[in-house]
Amino acid sequence: MTEAATAQTYLTQLSERIGALFVANTEAIAQAVEAVEATARNDGLVYIFGTGHSHLLAEEAHYRAGGLALTVPILATATMLHEGAIASTAFERMSGIVGPIFDRYPIGAKDVLFVVSNSGVNAAPVEAARIGKERGATVIAITSEAYSWEAAKGRTRLAEVADIVLDNGAPAGDATVAVPGSELRVGPVSTSIGAALMNAVLAEVASRLQASGAGAPIYLSANMPGAAENNAALIAKYRPRNPHL
Template identity: 75%
Template structure:
């Protein structure tokens, strides 16, 4: 059998980081879940925005089997990686690019805006959080406190603006494993941990909604019995406010 010690080390490190997420974020998870619960009860929406690879958190939440149907991804090619990753890296550092993107989405004071940025200092994500605050939405950040403190160098951090901060615990540079005989590091963790944190908030909110006697708006996997009827009803409910359905 071929040994894979580096792969094992990476997975062990990732497992350890995920294992301590709750202890490190228990209060923030509870606050974020309560915000999502309030939003659901007010028939509001949960918007998710990130740039670069962090935009995948918005897609993770969107039309997700076992996920909340009230989530809306904020997507624009200029801040993503599929139509020009190099250009996107430039755009996410430019002031003013977020406002016209957000104009497409009717975010209101009853809504939650989740902004994801591992480094926590890019202009687009900080401006996104400021827009959410101005509107009166509850702004939740998923970020690395350690990375953002190193990267800030006097700049405003996403964590400074958000109402609630979920710390993914990723190291500066988002690489966890040293390559032998090299100064290079590999093994990013922010995506895996970010998805786990966000879904922890959603499952807690869904459980609270269900316990309160309401029906949590949850998509079913398309291959499960009854999924077609359940999902069609949810799409009919949210499509007028979600341009990506």
């Protein structure tokens, strides 16, 4: 068997971090579930915004097998990675870029806005949270409290603006495993943990909706029986309000 000590260490640490999420976020998860459930019952939408790698969580929830159809990703090329990672890193630190992006999305008082930012101090996610609150939405941050405290240096933290804060527990710099013989570290965890936190909230909401008889708008994998009919009905309902369907 090939030895893979670093791989094993990373997966072990990631598993331990994910396993500790519920205890560390019990109250925040409960609050997030209540907010999303209220949005679902009021026919609102759950918007998700992030920049750089954090935008992956918006795509994670979008049109997802086993996911809620009321989720809407907020996507703009300037804040993503695929057409210019270096530029996106610069843009996410600039004030004023989020307003024009959010003009495309009619976020309102019935809605929830997830804002994802591991460091929690860049201008774009903080601005996004402020816009969400100005429009009356409930703003839920997925961030690292430890990283944001270390990185803030006088700047406003996303955690200070959001209504609810889900702490991913990631260390400053995100990487968790030391590279032997150097001072380098590898093994980022924020994406995996952030997706786990978000999906935990959405799964609990789906369970509660279904148990109450309200019915949960859940996409099925295209290869599952009944998927075509189920998904077509959901698309017909949400496509007029989701520009990415």
